[in-house]
Every structure is written in C-alpha cells, then in structure tokens.
Amino acid sequence: xxxxxxxxxxxxxxxxxxxxxxxxxxxxxxxxxxxxxxxxxxxxxxxxxxxxxxxxxxxxxxxxxxxxxxxxxxxxxxxxxxxxxxxxxxxxxxxxxxxxxxxxxxxxxxxxxxxxxxxxxxxxxxxxxxxxxxxxxxxxxxxxxxxxxxxxxxxxxxxxxxxxxxxxxxxxxxxxxxxxxxxxxxxxxxxxxxxxxxxxxxxxxxxxxxxxxxxxxxxxxxxxxxxxxxxxxxxxxxxxxxxxxxxxxxxxxxxxxxxxxxxxxxxxxxxxxxxxxxxxxxxxxxxxxxxxxxxxxxxxxxxxxxxxxxxxxxxxxxxxxxxxxxxxxxxxxxxxxxxxxxxxxxxxxxxxxxxxxxxxxxxxxxxxxxxxxxxxxxxxxxxxxxxxxxxxxxxxxxxxxxxxxxxxxxxxxxxxxxxxxxxxxxxxxxxxxxxxxxxxxxxxxxxxxxxxxxxxxxxxxxxxxxxxxxxxxxxxxxxxxxxxxxxxxxxxxxxxxxxxxxxxxxxxxxxxxxxxxxxxxxxxxxxxxxxxxxxxxxxxxxxxxxxxxxxxxxxxxxxxxxxxxxxxxxxxxxxxxxxxxxxxxxxxxxxxxxxxxxxxxxxxxxxxxxxxxxxxxxxxxxxxxxxxxxxxxxxxxxxxxxxxxxxxxxxxxxxxxxxxxxxxxxxxxxxxxxxxxxxxxxxxxxxxxxxxxxxxxxxxxxxxxxxxxxxxxxxxxxxxxxxxxxxxxxxxxxxxxxxxxxxxx
DNA sequence: GAGCACTGC
Numbered sequence: 001x002x003x004x005x006x007x008x009x010x011x012x013x014x015x016x017x018x019x020x021x022x023x024x025x026x027x028x029x030x031x032x033x034x035x036x037x038x039x040x041x042x043x044x045x046x047x048x049x050x051x052x053x054x055x056x057x058x059x060x061x062x063x064x065x066x067x068x069x070x071x072x073x074x075x076x077x078x079x080x081x082x083x084x085x086x087x088x089x090x091x092x093x094x095x096x097x098x099x100x101x102x103x104x105x106x107x108x109x110x111x112x113x114x115x116x117x118x119x120x121x122x123x124x125x126x127x128x129x130x131x132x133x134x135x136x137x138x139x140x141x142x143x144x145x146x147x148x149x150x151x152x153x154x155x156x157x158x159x160x161x162x163x164x165x166x167x168x169x170x171x172x173x174x175x176x177x178x179x180x181x182x183x184x185x186x187x188x189x190x191x192x193x194x195x196x197x198x199x200x201x202x203x204x205x206x207x208x209x210x211x212x213x214x215x216x217x218x219x220x221x222x223x224x225x226x227x228x229x230x231x232x233x234x235x236x237x238x239x240x241x242x243x244x245x246x247x248x249x250x251x252x253x254x255x256x257x258x259x260x261x262x263x264x265x266x267x268x269x270x271x272x273x274x275x276x277x278x279x280x281x282x283x284x285x286x287x288x289x290x291x292x293x294x295x296x297x298x299x300x301x302x303x304x305x306x307x308x309x310x311x312x313x314x315x316x317x318x319x320x321x322x323x324x325x326x327x328x329x330x331x332x333x334x335x336x337x338x339x340x341x342x343x344x345x346x347x348x349x350x351x352x353x354x355x356x357x358x359x360x361x362x363x364x365x366x367x368x369x370x371x372x373x374x375x376x377x378x379x380x381x382x383x384x385x386x387x388x389x390x391x392x393x394x395x396x397x398x399x400x401x402x403x404x405x406x407x408x409x410x411x412x413x414x415x416x417x418x419x420x421x422x423x424x425x426x427x428x429x430x431x432x433x434x435x436x437x438x439x440x441x442x443x444x445x446x447x448x449x450x451x452x453x454x455x456x457x458x459x460x461x462x463x464x465x466x467x468x469x470x471x472x473x474x475x476x477x478x479x480x481x482x483x484x485x486x487x488x489x490x491x492x493x494x495x496x497x498x499x500x501x502x503x504x505x506x507x508x509x510x511x512x513x514x515x516x517x518x519x520x521x522x523x524x525x526x527x528x529x530x531x532x533x534x535x536x537x538x539x540x541x542x543x544x545x546x547x548x549x550x551x552x553x554x555x556x557x558x559x560x561x562x563x564x565x566x567x568x569x570x571x572x573x574x575x576x577x578x579x580x581x582x583x584x585x586x587x588x589x590x591x592x593x594x595x596x597x598x599x600x601x602x603x604x605x606x607x608x609x610x611x612x613x614x615x616x617x618x619x620x621x622x623x624x625x626x627x628x629x630x631x632x633x634x635x636x637x638x639x640x641x642x643x644x645x646x647x648x649x650x651x652x653x654x655x656x657x658x659x660x661x662x663x664x665x666x667x668x669x670x671x672x673x674x675x676x677x678x679x680x681x682x683x684x685x686x687x688x689x690x691x692x693x694x695x696x697x698x699x700x701x702x703x704x705x706x707x708x709x710x711x712x713x714x715x716x717x718x719x720x721x722x723x724x725x726x727x728x729x730x731x732x733x734x735x736x737x738x739x740x741x742x743x744x745x
Numbered sequence: 746g747a748g749c750a751c752t753g754c
Contacts, residue, residue, distance in 0.1 A: 078753080079751095079752065080752085106754095107753075123753075124752090125753085125754070127753090127754075128754060149752095152752090153754085257749085294750080295751065325751085342749090342751085357750090400752090496749090501747090631747085646747095646749070648749095649747085
C-alpha cells in the first residue's frame, strides 16, 4: 500500500506540478467548485473571457479529479492551430510528452496514443468520430470550447449531445459510465446556452483582460452601408494615432486583400511625409512599420507580423478578420475598426453562395476591440457613427448554421439516425427552406430516397470530407474504374485557390500567361482538366516547389491537395463496396460524364451571345469568368457545367467544362420532379411501411406524367434573373462607383 | 475583360 501511495504521490507531484503561472490564473480559485459542479450535473456551462485559463486548466482539474479513469477527456476547438498549440502548452505544464497523456487530433495529424487522457481536437474531428461511435464510448467528458463562435460543427455537436440525453439512444444506454458535457463560452449568451441544455448550472470565471476605451467616429453612417470610402478615413485615423498616441502597436481591421494593399500604399505614402523630429508627440516613436496581413499571404510573410518592431518603431498591422480570432499579435494597443467584414452567405432563393461585404455585429466589434487589451489598457477607434452602431449593426453575428448550405450537414444528421432534421434541437434553427433545399439536393444525388431515408450511396457519401457534389462525381468515377482522374480534381477543388495572381500589373500579365500555358498544355478544353494536369505535372516534377514558383501556383495549396488526394484514396480503398458499371467511350468523355453526375445542378446553356442560363430551376443569367480557359470561346459552346459562382460586376461562373446535352438529359428532370413540400412532410415524421406503400403507388402514377427534359428546359428559360443575385450585383456596382469617385478626389 | 473573408472533415 505504501509503495502504491508513494507512486501516486510522486505521480501527482511530478506530473501535475504547477508552475506559478497557472496558480495565478483566475480559474485556480474555483478549482474545487468546478470539479464538484461537473460531478453533480450532466451539463455544465462555463463562461470566462480570454485569460481566465479555462481552456488549459479545466481539463487538467478534471483529470486530477479522476475523470480519466473510465475514459478520455476531449476538448474541441474550432481551429486546428488552437487544438495543437493548446495541447502543446498543457503537455508542457503537466511535464509530459505531447502525444502521451496529453495529445491532439486534427485532420492529417493524429498525435495521440491509447494512453492519452486529455485529447484536444477540432470540432470537425469529433463529429467524424461520432459517426463511427455515436455513444462516444471512449470519453468520460466532452468539453466543447469556444461555443460562442458558433462554428457549424460545434452547433451540430451541441444539438447531438442535447438530443442524446433528452432521449437516450441504445448507444448511450450501453455505456458503462455516464458521460459529462462541459460547454465553454465567452460571456455572451450564457442564459440561452443554459436554457438550451435544460437549465443546467452556469459557472462564471472572471477574465484577466485590460480595459479598452472605445470611441465612435463620423466616417460611416447608416447611409454608407455600401460605401468603400472608408479606406481613406481609416488611413488618416491610423496616422492620427501614430502621431498623437503613446508607444504601442496599431491593428487595423479591413475586409479584403485589395483594400488592405490600397490602405498600406496610402499609409506608406503619408507616413513618409511625417517629420518625426517635430510632429510626433511621443518622442519614443521614430517611424511606422506597415504590415499587411491576410490569409492567402505566404506563411513566411505572415510570420513577420509576429516579430517585435525595431526599437522606436511603431508597428501597424492592416488585417482581415483573420486577426480577430485565428491569429493573436502581441503588443497591440490601438485598434482601428472599419465596421465591415467579408462574409460568405448562402442564398436559398437562387441556390447560390454569395460572398459579400456586410457590417459586423456588435459582439464582433467588442471582440475586435478586445484585441487591444491583452497585455495592457488599450484604445479602439471606430470609424462609424452612433447611428450606424444602433441601426446597422446586429447584436450578434448570424451563426454559420443559418447562412450556409446544409446539404452535407443534413446528410450527416441522417446518417446519425436523426430522421427529423427539421425538428432537430438546433441552438438557433436554420430557416426551413435551407433544410428543404438540402433535402432536395440529397434526393437528387440519390443520397436519400423519396421518404428521406439514407440510401446505400448516401452512406458511402458521408464518409468523404468533400462537398456532396464532388463526392457524388467521385463515386460515379469509382464505379467506372476511373477514380484516379476525379480523386485529384476533387482534391484540387477542395483546397484554397491554387492560382497565384499578384497585385502588380506586370507580374499579373506574367502569371496570367503561365496559367494560360498550363491550360493549353492540358488540351485547353476545360478547367477541370487543367486542374488535373497541374496536379499531375507538379506531382511528377523533380522539384515540385520550384515547379510551382515557375508556374505561379500556390505550393502551399498544392501540398494540401496532395494530402487530401491521399486521404480520399484511402477512404475509397476502405469502402470498395460499390457497383461497377461498364462504359465504352473515351476517357475524356467519361471524365466529364462523371462530373455531370455531381454537378448537374450547376449546368447552364448558352442563350444569347455570351450569356448562359442556369438549369437549376432558378434560371439565372451567368457569364464565364475571364480566368477560365473557356473565356472568349463562348460562341463555340452550347452546354456548360461549372464548379462555382462569383457575383461581382456580373454573375460569373468559374472552373468551367463544356458538356453535351445528352449527358445531362436524364438528370435534368430530377431538378423539377420533386416538390420540396412533399419532402417537408416526409422530413417531419418517421415513415411507416404502410405510408411507404402509399407513396410508392402515388409515385408510380406520377412517373407516367413525368416531366420531360425539354419541358424542364422551357420552364427554366422562361424565368428571368430578377432576384437577389442581381441585388448583390447592384450593390457591387455601387461600391465600385464610389471607389472610383474616391480615386478621382 | 477579371476583385476569392475565414474555418473545418
């Protein structure tokens, strides 16, 4: 006994010895009560601002309290880097090797072992795990962190966990020990969270941040909702701060690469004209270091941002929203907030995703301001007026689940046995038409049947970390034995843009020329083929990174495409269980036919001149984007298929491939045969066998009067484009006009 | 005749 005791004691002192830092964290005082709270209830909401130590300490407390005896403790994060860095820190604090007692799991990187007790992972990873093990049998505690960010995956996990306990499934009953759920969030909306989880207890931990004084401005009012004139304002404000405020770095929030480059140019121009001998009040500041920061920037260049500036020099980082959550820059004391953000919204009226500039929410504005108070008191200068704050900025950002396409989510839920996807317990339910649209698309892909039940194909599809359309095309290819072609194309389409297009006109020409050459080398007939060829050329080249540089291709993006391709290939090998179909034709045609199977919702036919009309039931008028190899060849085309849509001065389709009508002839009527309201009634309730027979009889009757492809065509072409796509375009044009006027002044 | 924020599997 004594030796065992000794062993345990040494374990607790060596393994869990705290350095002074963690004892000083605000959470430490609440340790006993927190552990008690977790013991006493199934759900617990823990709130605490940045600096409270909840992410690093709470899991350790639970581990020490014996929660690891039965199973692991997992802590989810919305981002990869966060999962990895937090795990590293906790492993260091517990003085153990990363990957042993403390580990992390993110896509492509599983750093855990059988013995891992604390597992930090991305929310997406846990969701995949739930698919394989709905009872979460390996875990004793599930901690959802950063819930206030409302990431799509976290929202789904939250609903699933609630559902599991409101109506324990077989999987849960089979558990040997109870599961505990801790939901951690910054202070906002905690009442709502607690109410959602059956009025569970809320535990508040004080944060350790410094006060940030905020001031409103005059540059942007309610009338300037679409204005882009704010760049000039932001620049002059930054210079004001620079010349009148004490030492401390500046962080400016803008919306995109272009805006940032323009602001940096302006800043550079003006900062050069400052005479630092006389103008600057704080004599410790001798100059301004201007640094742009956005996601597609090379990683090396991004790293520069974190270097402390030379003595006497003030750093001014001009960034996108990437600096709001993903990256933390030390030493920031001043924030300049434009009040806008670029956001991808799904529009179910036209069935398209539209990237647009919108005002940020009040909570987001607070978040931005908070970036100035991490190490000392700070100041935040907002360029918008009080009226703008009150009238144009919503309280909270609309959660992702309410503004994205739900096709993949609905399929995941269905595969988890959630039949009624409309009445699933969402913290914030998405609009019903978003769900119906998803059901319709899944039906069209043959992933679910008319009764909303997952088909064999749907079960296969859910295994792939891809957009459903791409998965569908890939599985079609696999059944024809030509998966190699689609594997690389699917990988290329699911990573960030691989074509580099620099800002300087000379280099732009050079890059465009390289890209055109790449398209021509691949046969020059379709953009999907170009992607395939780029993938193959780079992969077989002796020095792939050099090859990318020569051809203006993002090496970082291509590297991830290689990993994705390997992963997809592994999944395909593991499944192997799909029907094999014969096809006698050439490979090029087969390739494009497979694409049609996944993209028949993205088909358009040329109507007048260079304008194409989509066949998705909305009849939107679209143009081929100038970056496409088919641009300027429109008159030779009839039917096309495209990967995505971009709304700017026109509605553009990108990544295009010519197809033949015969290939989609049998698929197109699918777009019109199913009535979403029919699906809706099916979606709401479990279907009995009796009902199935009833439906099948009806369906048989329907099939006789089935709508022909030609009818579908006529139906679509009648519609015009008076919808929100043109609204979005009008907004873009207005912005452009204002930008031009701004330039003239 | 070009204007793609940020995540994630």
